Amino acid sequence: MAEFLAGCTPTLTHWLILTSALFSIGLYGMLTRRNAVGVLMSLELCLNAAAVNFVLFNRYLAPTAQGGAERLDGAVMTIFVIAVAAAEVVVGMAIFVAMYAERRTVDVTRLDALKD
Amino acid sequence: MLASAIPTLIFYLLAAISLTLAWSVVTGRRILRAAVSLMGVLGASAGLYLLLDSPFLAGVQVLVYVGGIVVLLVFAVMLTRTTELLEDHPTRLRQIVGSAVATGFFLLSYFMMTSDVFASRTLSALPKNDVAAIGRALLDTGEHGYALPFEVVSLLLLAAMIGGIVIARKPTALAKSEVPHG
Numbered sequence: 001m002a003e004f005l006a007g008c009t010p011t012l013t014h015w016l017i018l019t020s021a022l023f024s025i026g027l028y029g030m031l032t033r034r035n036a037v038g039v040l041m042s043l044e045l046c047l048n049a050a051a052v053n054f055v056l057f058n059r060y061l062a063p064t065a066q067g068g069a070e071r072l073d074g075a076v077m078t079i080f081v082i083a084v085a086a087a088e089v090v091v092g093m094a095i096f097v098a099m100y101a102e103r104r105t106v107d108v109t110r111l112d113a114l115k116d
Numbered sequence: 117m118l119a120s121a122i123p124t125l126i127f128y129l130l131a132a133i134s135l136t137l138a139w140s141v142v143t144g145r146r147i148l149r150a151a152v153s154l155m156g157v158l159g160a161s162a163g164l165y166l167l168l169d170s171p172f173l174a175g176v177q178v179l180v181y182v183g184g185i186v187v188l189l190v191f192a193v194m195l196t197r198t199t200e201l202l203e204d205h206p207t208r209l210r211q212i213v214g215s216a217v218a219t220g221f222f223l224l225s226y227f228m229m230t231s232d233v234f235a236s237r238t239l240s241a242l243p244k245n246d247v248a249a250i251g252r253a254l255l256d257t258g259e260h261g262y263a264l265p266f267e268v269v270s271l272l273l274l275a276a277m278i279g280g281i282v283i284a285r286k287p288t289a290l291a292k293s294e295v296p297h298g
Binding site for chain 1: 120121123124125127128131134135138139141142143147150151154157158161164165168169170172173176177180181184185188189191192193195196203206210211213214215217218219221222225226229230234237239246249250253254260262265269272273275276277279280281282283284286
């Protein structure tokens with residue numbers, strides 16, 4: 001058992017397949033969810049997968065600078081992604097609450113006022 | 117042998133957990149249950165950060181994502197509760213389009229990722245002091261510093277906070293205050 005597991009140590013490809021599968025699931029949710037909050041949750045899945053990817057590329061692909069000072073661009077980018085996600089959820093929640101007060105629904109298939 | 121077997125086991129465990137919970141986030145009919153599943157996915161991602169030797173990011177993930185964003189989403193669910201508690205299944209057309217786009221994206225990225233470019237890469241050396249190095253990078257004004265984006269993000273968070281309050285407050289308060297002037 002231990003020998004088998006040690007033989008399948010995840011490489012960069014395995015990690016990337018996991019994160020792209022998570023991203024694809026989020027994409028599916030964004031296109032099929034009817035509740036606007038559900039769409040936002042699916043978007044969070046995508047953002048989270050992308051944020052993991054930043055750290056991943058940092059750990060596997062980042063050039064190690066001279067003098068032993070490693071670059072941490074991926075980790076910094078992940079922090080920015082998380083901050084932007086927080087800002088986006090705040091504004092999204094405010095929009096949904098205002099929308100609900102106005103139209104009594106957050107069903108994205110029924111929010112078609114721009115078509116009229 | 118055992119030292120490399122345990123992280124592998126944890127990786128596949130976390131992968132299985134996050135994929136299962138992610139699927140229940142996008143297909144679950146109860147939206148509140150989907151929010152709880154999302155919390156699980158984000159927690160599993162914190163575990164993935166730990167596996168990638170980034171304990172600081174794992175902490176940020178738990179604090180901001182699990183503790184902040186999911187709680188906000190739960191509030192959004194509760195404040196916009198519609199009369200039909202269960203969400204309908206998506207129509208056949210939306211299911212077909214959604215799965216076609218998602219599968220297409222996954223296959224496209226799969227074929228790019230199994231190329232030789234990524235296969236040969238191995239883990240690079242660990243940064244010596246994770247948190248201190250991130251802090252220095254965030255406040256560095258030099259060539260590879262992130263001082264300007266850092267300040268822009270702080271402005272963005274301020275704008276989001278004010279914007280959230282302005283959008284979500286009762287519209288009557290604004291109307292009443294404007295009536296005497298008009």
